[in-house]
Amino acid sequence: MKTSLKWLFLFACVPLVAALPLPDFWIFQLNYIGLYALTCLGLVLLTGVAGLTSFGQAAFVGMGAYTTAWLTLNTDLSPWLTLWVGLGLTGVSALAVGLMTLRMSGHYLPLATIAWGLSLYYLMGNLDALGKYDGLLGLKSLTLGDFNIGQGRAFFALTWVIVLSAAWGMLNLLDSRAGRVIRSLKNGTQMAEAMGINTFRYKVIAFVLAAMLASVSGWLMAHFQRTVNPSAFGLKMGIEYLFMTVVGGVGYVWGAVVGSGLVKLLDDYLQVLLPRLIGTSGSYEVIVFGIVLVLVLKYMPEGLWSLVARFLPRSDRAENWHNAAALSERNKPAAGEWVLDVQGIRKQFGGLVAVNDISFQIKAQQIVGLIGPNGAGKSTTFNLITGVLGLTSGAVRYRGETISGLASRDIARRGMARTFQHVKMIPDMTVLENVAMGAYSRSQRGVVSAMLRTNQAEEQALFKEAQKQLQRIGMAEHMHELAGNLAMGQQRLMEIARALCADPALLLLDEPAAGLRHKEKQNLAQVLRQLRDQGMSILLVEHDMDLVMQVCDHLVVMEFGTLLTQGTPQDIQQSPAVRAAYLGTEH
Numbered sequence: 001m002k003t004s005l006k007w008l009f010l011f012a013c014v015p016l017v018a019a020l021p022l023p024d025f026w027i028f029q030l031n032y033i034g035l036y037a038l039t040c041l042g043l044v045l046l047t048g049v050a051g052l053t054s055f056g057q058a059a060f061v062g063m064g065a066y067t068t069a070w071l072t073l074n075t076d077l078s079p080w081l082t083l084w085v086g087l088g089l090t091g092v093s094a095l096a097v098g099l100m101t102l103r104m105s106g107h108y109l110p111l112a113t114i115a116w117g118l119s120l121y122y123l124m125g126n127l128d129a130l131g132k133y134d135g136l137l138g139l140k141s142l143t144l145g146d147f148n149i150g151q152g153r154a155f156f157a158l159t160w161v162i163v164l165s166a167a168w169g170m171l172n173l174l175d176s177r178a179g180r181v182i183r184s185l186k187n188g189t190q191m192a193e194a195m196g197i198n199t200f201r202y203k204v205i206a207f208v209l210a211a212m213l214a215s216v217s218g219w220l221m222a223h224f225q226r227t228v229n230p231s232a233f234g235l236k237m238g239i240e241y242l243f244m245t246v247v248g249g250v251g252y253v254w255g256a257v258v259g260s261g262l263v264k265l266l267d268d269y270l271q272v273l274l275p276r277l278i279g280t281s282g283s284y285e286v287i288v289f290g291i292v293l294v295l296v297l298k299y300m301p302e303g304l305w306s307l308v309a310r311f312l313p314r315s316d317r318a319e320n321w322h323n324a325a326a327l328s329e330r331n332k333p334a335a336g337e338w339v340l341d342v343q344g345i346r347k348q349f350g351g352l353v354a355v356n357d358i359s360f361q362i363k364a365q366q367i368v369g370l371i372g373p374n375g376a377g378k379s380t381t382f383n384l385i386t387g388v389l390g391l392t393s394g395a396v397r398y399r400g401e402t403i404s405g406l407a408s409r410d411i412a413r414r415g416m417a418r419t420f421q422h423v424k425m426i427p428d429m430t431v432l433e434n435v436a437m438g439a440y441s442r443s444q445r446g447v448v449s450a451m452l453r454t455n456q457a458e459e460q461a462l463f464k465e466a467q468k469q470l471q472r473i474g475m476a477e478h479m480h481e482l483a484g485n486l487a488m489g490q491q492r493l494m495e496i497a498r499a500l501c502a503d504p505a506l507l508l509l510d511e512p513a514a515g516l517r518h519k520e521k522q523n524l525a526q527v528l529r530q531l532r533d534q535g536m537s538i539l540l541v542e543h544d545m546d547l548v549m550q551v552c553d554h555l556v557v558m559e560f561g562t563l564l565t566q567g568t569p570q571d572i573q574q575s576p577a578v579r580a581a582y583l584g585t586e587h
């Protein structure tokens, strides 16, 4: 209720500001700020949240602008229709560009967006139909029936209602199943893929959404300026949009608004002031912008809004999910049934045989420990089973199906859930939200339903499940804390809860006891035994012999990539070969 009141107030501010006796020039400035803010909102999603840098947003603004300009000048189409044509064209182009470039890593993506921005700029500047570098002139203002929206207060109202709606949709998105995935992209994709998520798909979605926001801005801009020409959509503007977003706060939705406001006002001010100071005219403001950017990046890397955000109260998520429906559960193997059958798997890294024809099985409701000295090949085996690495030879069968060769997300969807040797989580999300990501493949609501907030029943079901799994491992009292603030042991337990959210038939844990204190280890052993008693099968890769001996039903011992021996903990403890290879060096 409180948030809907806040939004009501924000939307009510639009007609209020329009009715204030402000000078026309101010309204004019606010209109530009709104137009820029729309594009910057897309950059917040793309660059700030998903970690994908784009210098090419101005080109998408240009697509929206040129589409409506050409169509309204050459056809009878209403601008309200050309908006959708522009959105369609932009969407399709962004999809094509995204599919081609988003698999690139590191600096290749920003470079590709520069190339894209430049090529569209030259295309706009060289097509006769688009008026070459002079552009298209004589566009009409937007009208609503007989009412002329013009360039003043009515345009202000239209633009800012769109900006606020976009901000609302964006904040809704970020607080949803799909949004949590987009928020996870910045820290690498391995974790999300292990939750059964196709992360590439979400990169493309973020890219297309950002482009479409830019396109709406272009549509508005064309009818605001009543002329379009390439200079407003070139690389310089692309860089400027990114600059605005970074200065405002690239990780915050409201940073887009603050940044566009600040840069627009600073720009105008400097264009008057600098020539007077220096004595000649020229684009000196670019130099000041450069200096400001360096200072912001050095002293306030999260942008201006981070200063404000620090003072905003962080409200706990209302626990409104107690009546939510339970998520569907998969059928589980009966006790004693084979769950995992590893058949002679092998992994070579060049000349090194890291895993040398290893075979073992796991039955339902069994905890199997995979042990061996450092470098024995445990993690590699783990990654071969979960599909993170490809097999050199051999096969892995899971519940009667050959899964070797499948992507890790497809293996995860079949009910194999894992944790990581080095905890992978989203530190600035709450424990509850992190854990809810584990249930991704048991839910389906997408981006549109998230933005319109029609996903709430499913969201509640997800949080109910997350809370249930946190309770199961004794972490419920931490659910509203930020994951990054937890102690190491708690983070590891959180990962187990997240894996359990997937309703797995097989749980794979990579060194869950690493970095835990004695009492935390005892607690972990307790949790693992309890999970087994509730029907879970577990593969435990572990260094800690005490823990392994306490909880495992069966042990597989590796050394230098090969299988040394396997058997019950008692057998293993008495095996002279194991003592020599492992216990001897460890104890």
Ligand code: ADP
Pocket: 349, 352, 354, 372, 373, 374, 375, 376, 377, 378, 379, 380, 381
């Ligand atoms: P463990 O988890 O038992 O400590 P690992 O499976 O991590 O052992 O490593 C087994 C061997 O394979 C080590 O010698 C390691 O250096 C090597 N290795 C692991 N990953 C790679 C890789 N990606 N490229 C080359 N060698 C690797």
Ligand code: MG
Pocket: 378, 379, 380, 421
């Ligand atoms: Mg390891």
